[in-house]
Amino acid sequence: MTTYLVRRLLYALLTFLGITVATFTLIHSVPGDPITVIIGRAGLSGIAPETLARIRAEFHLDKPLPEQYLHWVRSAVTFDFGTSIVERRPVRTIIFEKLPNTFQLNLIAFLLAASLGVPIGLWSASRSGRLTERASAVGFFLLYSLPSFWVALILIQYFSVRWNVLPLFGMTSDAYVDMGTGGQLADRVKHLVLPVLTLTYAQLAIFARFSKSALTEVIRQDFITAARAKGAGTVAVLWNHAFRNALIPMITLLGLTIPYLLSGSVIVEQIFQWDGIGLLYYNAILARDYPVIMALTVVTAVVTLLASLLADILYAFADPRVRLGEGAQ
């Protein structure tokens, strides 16, 4: 087990270095350095070369690339991502400000999708071959193919515009500060409904599909046949043998859904003007706020890395075949 953990951690460290190199290379392969781009976009001209040189030196852009990279990684490890060009505040402060908002939205969507999707998937796998199972399989596919921004528009069109029961966008109403505690809570919940719905439905389909195929896979195995052969009833076989084993592969979903959720956040937060890191990233891209773009690219990738690391460790605890080295290939 220890060997497995050590190896896995070393790989994670290596992946982290790869993430930073990839991000750094990507940003620096953009034609023109950030300063030139920003000056060009601001329409400034006739800046003295000495001033430019001073600004470049301040952002370490005058150093050779490997040295710039080392400097950036060293700061990044201590969460020092420099100053936002647009907001003129430390990037770290801004990210820590917005992260809870994204976390809140995604956690609710994740829990909702898992608690609905997994039972639906397991149920439909246990009805393998019947009409309801085949219909639900098609249903998952259709759900999964719905573009989230379209769903958001339709929800807005009905709930916010036509029926006027839910807010159009934002996290709180303008009158939020004047409300009582109960009113504030209700207001927050109201603002959460549409973004959460938009984030949930596709994940629900993913969870359902994944748990369905996990259970189907388990049912095919010999020990299930053995359990049936010894005379256990269908329900007993499913509950005592199949479900528990089908849940193990679900752990990997933890690592797989995080990047998916973060990607979805960009669209949902932009549409609903939800003040999280998705919207922050979108605005940073529009303004070419390089420190923010670099910081968010690395932070989101590292979050994904940690989630998949956690998933792998949990998996090793749940499945002895992994930690004992079997199936390491």
Add this chain to the structure above:
Amino acid sequence: MRSSATGESQWGLTWRRFRRSRLATFALAYVGLMAIVAVLAPVLANRKPLLQRTASGWSFPAIADYWVSDPDIEVAPVPTTFTLPTPIPFSPNSVDLTERLQPPGGGHLLGTDDLGRDIVARMIHGARVSLAVGLFATLISLVIGSLFGAVAGYYGGAADWIVSRVIEIVLCFPFLFLVLGIVALFRPSIWTIMIALGLTSWTNEARYVRGELLRIREVEYAQAARASGARDARIIFRHLLPNALAPVLVSSSFGVAVAILTESALSFLGLGVPLPTASWGSMLSKAYEHIEYAWWLVLFPGLAIFSTVAAFNIVGERFREALDPRSE
């Protein structure tokens, strides 16, 4: 996978199994129809007539400028004695402010947008963008993925280790963050989108090719080729890759769906194919501005994205099932 005892080829068997699902067959036909619409777009929706007769004789104005990049340049009307219009007699970018925000029916089948542009015409031309992006992005990822996967699977050892680490790194980046970053930093265009999508979504293809090659690299025909002195590249490209193609094509079908979905998301966010080129995603972002009354702006482009993505997903899923020997 071997051919069955009846001597039927693998593709024949797969196709026969595929067709057993009516839904999937319908989805495949729908994909084909969309492809035809995309290819024929300038002839299907064009304000210039398909066929006309002027003093100088017969001509085909809509077909004539098929390859012209901007066929919307104003031309002085020529007196004609006979005209046969295209099925949708509007160009995607012909602005007509007297016809703005017309509901469906009337002169425009599915209505017009806030500049009086015909929705059907824009959707027909939007199909071109969607399918072109879907196809080329997937082609790029197929090439990159096959190369990486083949090297990893065939050589194993250090090559495999390196490729696996690279895949791990790419998978850590949230897909849309990476694509959005690349597209926006290198200025949005249809080419940037295709390349960005191709560069970021090859990991599935690579994993499938790697797995297949690991499995088949020691089969008899590979050994025979090696014994007869064939070089590695020849063994990989000529003998192994063609046999590893089927599962990769399945993942490509899903890849097209993801590419179409992502392109429309980028265009919706204003970072996709630059305006005024019609794209389903940018049509939807227009819809947000007029959401109070112009429901047709929301409904139709969204339906186009959804149906096309769903069709590719259903085809991919059925294709996967048809290839699975356990499904028989």
